Amino acid sequence: MSYHVEKQCPKCGQMLRVPKNIGGKLMACPACGNKIISDFKFGGVRKQQGLARKIFELPGMMLQRLFNLLR
Incomplete structure (x- = not known):
């Protein structure tokens, strides 16, 4: 590998x-x-990968929700 x-x-x-x-x-x-x-990449994050991913993706999710509300 x-x-x-x-x-x-x-x-x-x-x-x-x-x-x-x-x-x-x-x-x-x-x-x-x-x-x-x-x-x-998230390769180096092991124990708290779920938390790190949520923090990284949070701004995008918030913008998507805001966009959906404004429609």
Whole structure:
């Protein structure tokens, strides 16, 4: 099982290995120093995954409810 995904730096083209269990982290390409943000994932959150997911999704749910009320 692979514990990383490969991405290409948009600036220099260097292939980078990004761990799967992190998300939303700011990283720098080792070749050119370009700043890259990893994709957001819940992989690192184990015990309180349900709570973290609810907190993350709360603004979207509130906007959807507000939109439905205004219709």
